[in-house]
Amino acid sequence: xxxxxxxxxxxxxxxxxxxxxxxxxxxxxxxxxxxxxxxxxxxxxxxxxxxxxxxxxxxxxxxxxxxxxxxxxxxxxxxxxxxxxxxxxxxxxxxxxxxxxxxxxxxxxxxxxxxxxxxxxxxxxxxxxxxxxxxxxxxxxxxxxxxxxxxxxxxxxxxxxxxxxxxxxxxxxxxxxxxxxxxxxxxxxxxxxxxxxxxxxxxxxxxxxxxxxxxxxxxxxxxxxxxxxxxxxxxxxxxxxxxxxxxxxxxxxxxxxxxxxxxxxxxxxxxxxxxxxxxxxxxxxxxxxxxxxxxxxxxxxxxxxxxxxxxxxxxxxxxxxxxxxxxxxxxxxxxxxxxxxxxxxxxxxxxxxxxxxxxxxxxxxxxxxxxxxxxxxxx
Numbered sequence: 001x002x003x004x005x006x007x008x009x010x011x012x013x014x015x016x017x018x019x020x021x022x023x024x025x026x027x028x029x030x031x032x033x034x035x036x037x038x039x040x041x042x043x044x045x046x047x048x049x050x051x052x053x054x055x056x057x058x059x060x061x062x063x064x065x066x067x068x069x070x071x072x073x074x075x076x077x078x079x080x081x082x083x084x085x086x087x088x089x090x091x092x093x094x095x096x097x098x099x100x101x102x103x104x105x106x107x108x109x110x111x112x113x114x115x116x117x118x119x120x121x122x123x124x125x126x127x128x129x130x131x132x133x134x135x136x137x138x139x140x141x142x143x144x145x146x147x148x149x150x151x152x153x154x155x156x157x158x159x160x161x162x163x164x165x166x167x168x169x170x171x172x173x174x175x176x177x178x179x180x181x182x183x184x185x186x187x188x189x190x191x192x193x194x195x196x197x198x199x200x201x202x203x204x205x206x207x208x209x210x211x212x213x214x215x216x217x218x219x220x221x222x223x224x225x226x227x228x229x230x231x232x233x234x235x236x237x238x239x240x241x242x243x244x245x246x247x248x249x250x251x252x253x254x255x256x257x258x259x260x261x262x263x264x265x266x267x268x269x270x271x272x273x274x275x276x277x278x279x280x281x282x283x284x285x286x287x288x289x290x291x292x293x294x295x296x297x298x299x300x301x302x303x304x305x306x307x308x309x310x311x312x313x314x315x316x317x318x319x320x321x322x323x324x325x326x327x328x329x330x331x332x333x334x335x336x337x338x339x340x341x342x343x344x345x346x347x348x349x350x351x352x353x354x355x356x357x358x359x360x361x362x363x364x365x366x367x368x369x370x371x372x373x374x375x376x377x378x379x
Contacts, residue, residue: 004293005030007065009052011038013339013348014071014269014285017277019044021285027293032061039339040071055079062088069246069292070268073100074148091194091245091292092267099242100267103175104146113241115234116261118253119178122146126164132176142177143167155211180261182253186220187272188235191247191287191297198239199287199300200232201280206251206272212348213271215366216309218279218302221359224258231260238265247288249273271311271348276300278335278353279307304355306362310370312350314343317375320350327352327369334369 003026008015011033019029019040032048033041041047050057052075059082062068067089080094099106107120119136123129123143133139145154145167157179158164167174185206192198202219219228235250249270251263273284282290282298290297312320320343327334331354338350350373354365371377 003028004066005064006289006292007032007062007068008040008044008071009058009061009068009075010071011035011040011047012071013039013341015040016043016339017274017337018069018071018269018285018288021283022289025289027289030061030065032058039341042340053079055082058083059086062086067091067292069288070097073097073267077101089292093243093245096242096244097267100265102146103144103264104173106265107175109242110238110262113238115238116259118142118180118261118263120175123174123176125168126161129158129164129176130161136178140179142179144175144177145170146173146175148172153211180253181256182261183256184220184254185263186223186231186252186254186260187216187270188231188250188252189247189270189273189276189284190232190235190239190250191284191291191300192236192239192244193291193297194245194294196240197297198236199297200236201273201276201284201300202302203228203231204272204275210346212311212313212346214311215363216272216275217359217363218275218307218309223254227254227258227260234260234262238262246291247273247284271309271351274337274351275307275309275353277337279303279355305357306359307353307355308359308362308366309351309353310366311348312338312352312370312373314341314345314347314349315374315376316345318343320373323373323375327372331365331369334365336369336373 005028007030009032016039029044030046031044048061069091077094077098080090083090110117133141140159143156143158156167187206188203189201204216204218205220207215239248247269249266253261269284276283281301287297335353341349352369354362356362
């Protein structure tokens, strides 16, 4: 029996952790990475260094792969169609992935599905931004380049017409959205296979700092059973209607009147699902592997009452390994996941997971470990 080869486009930490999840199953990975130093390139044995934007490179890479998947959404849609025409399964496929690549396309499709979204439209220039603001409650508004943004990049908080010029300098369409008065951010993570099997993880609370995910709490504390169910049902419906194969993260706003609005979509393993590595029966990474290979999906239920994920960001303390002694001695249950990245201020270089029955204790342990590894906590 020959085990399949999964071709992973992108060499970041998501690819690294997806590869890790495939190891117990005997699944072989082939990686298309930008550099040999990328996070996943350090651990995958079969690595091709090349540009994912070049079709010939993608075609050469795809030889010998049984399926192609991704750790980012930036591969040109027309290249993915060419791979499909060559007979290579691409999961998620281009018709689905375009909704995570292009925010304008995403909003139009979600509108057609009747999914709840913030008020929005494509704007053409700063004057059009002023007009958009006037159509609602005025400034501030959120402007986003329709392609290429992540972790707060490509997103502007615009307080006046004078602030509205920068987004148009990139030369790509700009999406305007109302500034939602939300009480918190949630994420509904689901996984769907080619034959339509799907599973939903508990809805989590995602806490952001400077536009970057800082802490994830699973399940979201104080979330009503009704609203949690509605969020899961919405994510499952989006996955089905868009024909997503693999992991889908639906980032949501929870409003003061008990509603949810779709903020973003990601069609790959996602930061809001990292808690599943240690807190769920089957992690998002393992289920993504199963889905793209059309294997039966694993149990998404949590192992503990509470699991907290805290991102480890780079700071002024480059030797994080020396901090292991303190963190591991202080909390023997702590799970540390590092990405093999050079430490740079503000860069995601790892995360920690904690779990238990007392939410305050679990939160404190996660935040202490992340802070100590970064160097912002020294005792």
